[in-house]
Amino acid sequence: MKPIAVSCGEPAGIGPEIAVAAWAALGNALPLLWIGDPGHLPAGTDIAITQDPSNWIAGKFNVLARDFGPPAIAGTPNPAHAQGVIDAIATAVSLTSQGTTAALCTAPIHKAALADGAGFAFPGHTEYLAHLAGAEQVVMMLACPALRVVPATIHIPLSAVPQALTPALLRQTVDITHKALIKDFGIVAPRIAVAGLNPHAGEDGKIGTEEQAWINDTIAALRQTGMDINGPMSADTMFHAAARATYDAAICMYHDQALIPIKTIDFAGGVNVTLGLPFIRTSPDHGTAFDIAGQGKADPTSMIAALRMAAEMAQVRHG
Ligand SMILES: NC(=O)C1=CN([C@@H]2O[C@H](COP(=O)(O)OP(=O)(O)OC[C@H]3O[C@@H](n4cnc5c(N)ncnc54)[C@H](O)[C@@H]3O)[C@@H](O)[C@H]2O)C=CC1
Numbered sequence: 001m002k003p004i005a006v007s008c009g010e011p012a013g014i015g016p017e018i019a020v021a022a023w024a025a026l027g028n029a030l031p032l033l034w035i036g037d038p039g040h041l042p043a044g045t046d047i048a049i050t051q052d053p054s055n056w057i058a059g060k061f062n063v064l065a066r067d068f069g070p071p072a073i074a075g076t077p078n079p080a081h082a083q084g085v086i087d088a089i090a091t092a093v094s095l096t097s098q099g100t101t102a103a104l105c106t107a108p109i110h111k112a113a114l115a116d117g118a119g120f121a122f123p124g125h126t127e128y129l130a131h132l133a134g135a136e137q138v139v140m141m142l143a144c145p146a147l148r149v150v151p152a153t154i155h156i157p158l159s160a161v162p163q164a165l166t167p168a169l170l171r172q173t174v175d176i177t178h179k180a181l182i183k184d185f186g187i188v189a190p191r192i193a194v195a196g197l198n199p200h201a202g203e204d205g206k207i208g209t210e211e212q213a214w215i216n217d218t219i220a221a222l223r224q225t226g227m228d229i230n231g232p233m234s235a236d237t238m239f240h241a242a243a244r245a246t247y248d249a250a251i252c253m254y255h256d257q258a259l260i261p262i263k264t265i266d267f268a269g270g271v272n273v274t275l276g277l278p279f280i281r282t283s284p285d286h287g288t289a290f291d292i293a294g295q296g297k298a299d300p301t302s303m304i305a306a307l308r309m310a311a312e313m314a315q316v317r318h319g
């Protein structure tokens with residue numbers, strides 16, 4: 001298969017070391033092309049530097065080399081690296097869009113470091129990738145073997161959630177998720193569950209009105225299109241094992257409603273996937289972990305799962 005493009009992420013975080021650890025664990029079974037400054041990789045990494053991404057060398061950690069300037073100091077982001085980190089993502093998108101690489105797997109970025117160092121105007125990869133792809137709406141999914149969750153609103157304050165949630169946003173989120181479950185995950189007839197916004201999904205209007213005002217009707221309208229969709233469900237009771245067995249993806253109303261259950265169930269093995277892009281993008285579900293960077297403590301399990309999922313999705317989508 002074609003290599004998976006791996007953007008370096010924040011050089012002061014655990015991104016470079018988990019990429020190398022994942023490569024070592026996966027061996028040649030899964031070709032990778034890492035994009036970043038080779039000076040930020042752990043000492044002793046068996047690197048092959050290439051300027052031609054189609055010239056991939058087996059048995060080596062293949063690097064599309066970029067010069068970020070100053071060396072990285074573990075745990076302390078350098079504003080001088082910010083533009084290089086952003087450019088590495090854009091390069092990986094470009095290579096994947098043109099078919100040189102099969103998919104894109106992003107190592108974690110430090111959003112504040114990119115904003116401070118290079119005026120990065122996006123809350124995260126998800127929104128930046130949508131911008132690069134010219135996609136009107138994309139969807140963030142977090143997936144592990146036991147659960148897939150989708151936050152309908154992502155990186156906004158909790159106080160802004162009720163205003164941001166609209167019937168159109170919920171419809172589009174469900175629609176993109178439903179299509180991706182078929183196209184990228186190979187699920188023939190996806191089952192979707194939708195969480196309520198309020199405790200007990202509003203308790204018949206006694207604990208919040210959004211369910212009765214529009215969420216019930218939006219779900220009913222989606223069901224009428226033939227979709228297997230249920231909700232709004234009480235968010236506190238929809239993530240135990242028996243409940244999870246009844247759906248393929250849970251649509252949640254805000255970031256923490258979705259991410260707390262999956263990071264609790266499988267912090268090490270969760271994968272972040274962006275749905276609705278013209279190319280495949282996955283990422284580990286954790287962040288830059290400055291507190292342990294450069295100490296050999298970082299667990300590459302989520303990075304490995306992200307790379308495997310990217311390869312599987314490319315296989316399903318492209319054959
Ligand atoms: N896809 C991305 O680019 C993501 C970026 N972030 C960013 O990362 C930065 C730090 O975020 P935090 O909330 O502190 O979350 P974090 O995931 O970086 O760290 C939370 C805790 O988990 C530990 N941890 C994380 N990954 C680990 C691994 N692979 N092995 C062992 N321990 C691990 C850390 O040491 C820390 O104690 C923020 O700027 C955030 O925006 C967070 C999530 C995803």
Ligand SMILES: NCC(=O)COP(=O)(O)O
Pocket residue numbers: 123124125126127259272283
């Ligand atoms: N909390 C998830 C997260 O921050 C990942 O964001 P993104 O960089 O994948 O958009």
